[in-house]
Amino acid sequence: MAILVTGGAGFIGSNFVLDWLAQSDEPVVNLDLLTYAGNLENLASLQADARHQFVHGSIxxxxxxxxxxxxxxxxxxxxxxxxSHVDRSLHGPGAFIQTNVQGTYELLEAVRGHWAALPATEQAAFRFLHVSTDEVYGSLEPGQPAFTEQHPYQPNSPYSASKAASDHLVRAWHHSYGLPVLTTNCSNNYGPYHFPEKLIPLLIVKALAGAPLPIYGDGLQVRDWLYVQDHCSAIRRVLAAGRVGEVYNVGGGNEKTNLEIVHSVCALLDELAPAQARGVRHHHSGVPLQRYAELIAFVADRPGHDRRYAIDASKIARELGWQPAHTFETGIRQTVRWYLEHPDWVAHVQSGSYRDWLRQHYGQAQEAP
Incomplete structure (x- = not known):
């Protein structure tokens, strides 16, 4: 027995692979193209683990x-x-169509052909689990009920539109061909191994460098925040017990404005890595920094910025008994600590030297155990 994980060197994927192999001896075949956000260094602890087979390639x-x-x-x-990055999708939507739409189609067709040829008992047990986002549902106004699985799709960015298209393909391959699919739509993830273009790791990295902390618009955009390990446990639960053809929304129950997130991160850094003790100075002026919140800088809002996302995760709680194990307060503390304790990982990702790490450990080989 084994599972095939695609994108298993990215942020959520690598956390899932590490989490899976910490709890199970079932092998993982890990297929990842290693674009800029895919990082084998995330999986360095599995380098000599025979349960993990890495394959460099595209879905x-x-x-x-x-x-x-x-x-x-x-x-x-x-x-x-x-x-998966909204800003990148605004500047270069083509890559999102290629990976999220065309790539999902090619993957579904390969899986469909394989599944159709399986013996009946293996066919019945097989699952295709598609990991998606709450951004496919569009934007909520203050006071509107959170997204349920019945909410209409109203994607507003090239990223969310491409993910919505992939969700529709997965649904259609189930209804048209009988492929046993499951889909999860999650809220904003945070935690270890998060590429520092996303809000929380970006804030940590910039604050420690004394650089401005950029906040779009008024900073009052609301997101529901989900600790990545909770997301991993939800996916394991859906894989084990989810009803074929169903969609499960996965949320952390932590609606926060972006400004609240920034102040939370700054307060934790003030406690765990005081600017004065580290000798942090304002990047531009060179003046010693007293508190990290001094670095907050409001910038022009991005085009079409969704105002609010919120997930109603009552279905997965009711049907599968899943609930997040972390509050935002426990999760964000663990996250900030992780970044403080792994400065080399951050430096390698920022410099791109994790690609050198890949070449050093795996050479030009397409596959590695």
Whole structure:
């Protein structure tokens, strides 16, 4: 028995792979193209672990996926592979269409062909789990009820539109061909191994450098924040017990404005890594920094910025008994501590030297154990 994880060197995918192998001896075949946000250094602790097979490649490479399915015969495919940054999608939407739409199509077709040829008992047990986002639902006004699984899709960015398209493909492959699919739509994740273009790791990295902390518009955009380990436990639960063809919203129950997030991170850094003790200075003026909140800088809002997301996770709680184990306060403290304790990882990601790490450990090989 094994599972195939796509995008397993990215933020959520690598956390899932580490979490899976910490709790199970079932092997993981990990397919990742290693675009800028894919980082094998996240999985360094598994380098000598025979349960983890890394394969460098794309979900859009149908012959490669077909070969992996034929050789390893996984009981499930979990699709984390995606382009996922809204700002990048605004500047270069083509890559999002290619990965999230065309890539998902190619993956579904490879999996469908494999599944259709399985013996009946293996067909019945097989699952395709598609990991998606709450951004497909669009934006909520203050006071509106949180997104349920019945909320209409109203994506507002190239990123969320491409993810919405992938969700629709997954649904159609179930209804048209009988492929046993499951879909999860999660709220904003945070935690270890998060690429520092996203809000929370960006704030930590910039604050420690004395650089301005950029806040879009008035900073009152609301997001529901989910600690990544809670997301991983939800996905494991959906894979184990979710009803085929169903969608499960996964949320942390932590609606916070971006400004609240910034102040929370600054307060934790003031406590755990005081600017005066570290000799942090304002990046531009060189003046010694007293408190990290001094660095907050409001910038022009991004185009079409969704005002509020909120997840109603009552279905997964009711049907599968899942609830988050972390409050925002416990999760954000663990996250800030992780970044403070892993400065080398941050430095490598910022410099791109994790690609050198890949070459050093794996050479030009396409596969590594």
């Amino acid at each position: 859009g490479d149908r012959p490669l996926v077909q070969r992996l399915l034929a050789e390893r015969r996984p009981r499930a495919v979990l699709n984390f592979a995606a382009e």
